[in-house]
Structure formats: structure tokens, C-alpha cells
Amino acid sequence: MSTILVTGADLAPQALALLEGHEVIYAGKTPTESDLVALCGAHDPVAIIVRYGKVGAAVMDAAPSLRVISKHGSGTDTIDKVAAQARGIEVVAAAGANAAAVAEQALALLLACAKSVVALDARMHAGHWDKATHKSLELGGRTIGLVGLGAIGLRFARMADALGMRVIGFDPFARNVPAYVECVDLLTLWRESDAISLHCPLTDDNRGLLDTGTLAQCKRGVIVVNTARGGLIDEAALLDAVRSGQVAMAGLDSFAVEPMTAGHAFQAEKNFVLSPHIGGVTSDAYVNMGVAAATNLLQVLSRQPAVVG
Template sequence: MSTIVVTGADLAPQALELLDGYEMVYAGKTPTEEDMVALCRRHNPVAIIVRYGKVTAAMMDAAPALKVIAKHGTGTDTIDKVAAKARGIEVVAAVGANAAAVAEQSLALMLACAKSVVELNDRMHHGHWDKATHKSLELGSRTVGLVGLGAIGQRFARMADAMGMRVIGFDPYAKDVPDYIKVVDLDTIWRESDVVSLHCPLTDDNRGMLNATALGKCKRGVIIVNTARGGLVDEGALLAAIQAGQVASAGLDSFAIEPLTAGHPFQKQERIVMSPHIGGVTGDAYVNMGVGAARNLLAVLAHA
């Protein structure tokens, strides 16, 4: 019986039904490279489903039968795609499977920042009543700039448009962009946006794209939202921009190093609203991503 290794502790029952006939091996929620190399040597899987951690060349070399690496979700930056291509191993992603979940998280973070939800909640719990002194930001008619117009970016754009926001977007690879999104260059995103929201994959070309230079081009008081990849943001530059008032607030679901390290300066910054990279973690998305990963790898194996 052929084996599939899952870099996680479980998989949706609907996905397991599709994979009936394969031996499933689970690496747990925090598999190290050494753990994965040992599992690959022991089981020689034909496929790996990637939920947590990285997939490296060493793991691929430990599994000579490996034909496909299927991402449980959309972001494939944790997979060494160059090594996979060199070994004839296909890398596939469950594109769009968590689009609704991540877009909703982006909306939640944007609203939390604009309406000071976390700060006001905390003050209310401590007995304060700030009605006479606090003014929140009204988002209707404001401009939101999206970097990345894939399934998640376009879904978020639809919600922002429904709120009466002006939506501009940058994505050199996007096709069939709906007419309520005005496609612009990156400098226009920085210059015109009241809210900047990141929805692109992490590549060597865009790593640290939201740096001091980009933030300096933005409107003073801009809101930054990132539910994509932490590596897109220069965290030191963002913190400095928040402390200087150039950035009013930030809503972040992803970070350069995850989990967030103890004592990280973001933890002491009230104007940064954070969640632990759970934008795509809903019951529905869990099923959709598992089924998507299963179907993708089965399609590859059928032609292998």
C-alpha cells in the first residue's frame, strides 16, 4: 500500500474518504526537518500533504518514491519548489479553498483597526466610557489598496466595494479583474490608499516589499492589513512607522517568524491588532483545503 505523509496531526474526514486505499502517516503539528526525513526514510511516501512546517530537499531525497507535494491551502513558500522541480516532483496548491475565510479575516482586522475595537473593548472592561473623546474612522468612500488580486484579494475587494470603499489593486499576474477594482501600479497603491491590504504570495522578489521606503510613500495615518505572509513586511520599519504616527494601526495575521517569539516588540504595541495566522482556519476552510489537497495529489498520481 502506498503511503501519504501529512505534516500535521489530522485531515478532514472528507479528504480521507478520497484517499481511501493509501496508508496515512501523520507527522504532528510541529514536525522538524529531522522528524520528516526520518518519516520519509521509513515510509517512502508517494505524496506529502503540507499543513505545517517546511518541505526541504533533504526530505525529498529521503523519499525516492515521492511524486507530488500538495499544499493544504494556497501558500507554497514553505516548499522548496526549485528542489522539487529538479527531482521531477510536482507541487500543487488548493487555490481558493480558504479564500472566503482569509478575506473575512482581512475585513475583521481592517474594521478592528478603523473602529479601535480591541482598544475600546479593553477600556470598557476597565470602566472607561470614551464616547466624548473617541472618534473612529469611517471607511465608506475611503480607498483600500490591495496587493494581490487572486481569489482572496478579489473576495476581499468585493466586500470592500459593498461597503462603499474605492478599491484599487496591483497584481501583474491577475486576469479577468472585475470592474469595481481599478488596477494601478505599486506606487499608486502606496500613495493613494487609506488602507493597504496584502494578498500576494511570498517570493524572493517581493520579500520585505512593505519597507521604510514604501511606508514613507503612504498617506500619514494609513492602516496596514496583512493576512498573507509575514515576510512581505519589514517588521522593524512597520513598528517605527506606527511609533512615528505614519501608520495609524496595523492588523496582522502573519509574521516573519512564527509562532511570534516571546518579547516581540509588536506585543507591547496597542495599535497593532494580531491573530496567530488563523485567517484560513475555519471549519469550512479545513474541509475545503483538505479535499483540495487530496484531489490535487490524486490528479498528479493518476498521471504519474
């Protein structure tokens, strides 16, 4: 019986049903590289389903039978794809499986920022009534700039269009972009957006995409939303921009280092709305991502003959 390693503590029952006939081993909620190396050494899996932690060359080398690494989600930046390719290991992702969940989280963060949801809730619970002094931002008629027009970005674009927003987007790889999304270059996006939402994968080319320089090119008082990867933002630059008012509010679901450690500078700032990278964590997405991850790895295993001897 071949083994499949899950870098997490569980997998949806619907996904497990697809993997019947394989032995499924769990690495736990917060597996380290040494944990994964040890498990691969002990069990020699033919496939790894990646939920948490990173899978690099050392993990791959500890599993000589490994033929496929399947991401439980869409972002594969935690997998060393160069190392995998060099070893003939296929990397697959559950693209679009959590698109609805993440797009809804992006919308929730945008609305929370524009409508001061968190601050007003705290004031109300403290016994205040700020109707005479508070004004929220109306999104209708304003411009939202989307960096990334994949499954999540386009789903969010439809929501923004329904709010009456002008939707502009940048994605050199986008296909079948709907008419209500105007494709622009990045400089135009920075200059014209009243709010910016990131929906692209993290690569070596776009790491720190939002930094001191790009934030300075944005409209003063822009809202920044990130439900993609924390590495897309230079966090020190964003902190300075929020403190100066160049960025009015930031709604963030992902961070450069996760989990966020106590004492992170964002935690003390009132103009940050934060969530612990749970955009894709819904009961529906959990099933969708698990089933997609299992299906993808089985497709790879079915077309690759096992190496004997």
C-alpha cells in the same frame, strides 16, 4: 499500499475518505525538518500533504518514491519548488479553498483597526465610557489598496466595495478583474491608499515589500493589513512606522517567524491588532483545503506512472 505523509496532526474526514487505499502517516503539529526526514526514510511516501513545517531538498531526498507535494492551502512558500522541479516532483496547491475565510479575516482586521474594536473593548471592560472622547474612522469613501488580486484579494475587494470604499489594486498576473477594482502601479497604490491589504504569495522578488522606503511613500496614518505572508513586511520598519504615526494601525495575521515568540516587539504596541495566522482556519476551510489537497495529489498520481525498479 502506498503512503501519504501529512505534515500535521490530522486531516478532515472528507479528505481521508478520498485517500482510502493509501496509508496516511501524520507528522504532528510542529514537525521539524529532521522529523520529516526520519518519517520519509521510514515510510517512503509517494505524496506529502503540507500543513505545517517546511519541505526542502533533504526531505525530498529521503523519499525516493515521492511524486507530488500538495499544499493544504494556497501558499507554497514553505516548499522548495526549485528542488522539487529538479527532482521531477510536482507541487500543487489548494488555491481558493480558504479564500472566503482569509478574506473575512482581512475584513475583520481592517474593521478592528478602523473602529478601535480592541482598545474600546478593553476600556469598556475596565469600566470606562469613552463616547465623548473617541472618534473612529469611517471607511466609506476612502481608498483601499490591494496587493494581489487572486481568489482572496478579489473576494476581499468585493467586501470593500460593498462598504463604499474605492478599491485599487496591483497584480501583474490578475485576470478578469471586476469593474469596481481599479488596477494601478505600486507607486500609485502606496500614495493613494488610506488602507493597504496584502493578498499576494511570498516570492524572492517581493520579500520585504513593505519596508522603510515604501512605507514612507504612503499617506500618513495609513492602515496596514496582512493576512498573506509575514515575509512581505520588514517588521522593524513597520514597527518604526507605527510608533511614528506614519502607519496608524496594523492588523496582522502572519509574521516573519511563526509561531511568534514571547517578547516580540509587536506584543507591547497598542496600535497592532494581532492574530496567530488563523485567517484560513475555519471549520469550512479545514474541510475545503483538505479535500482540495487530497484531490490535487490524486490527480497527479493518476496521470504519472509509478517508477518501477
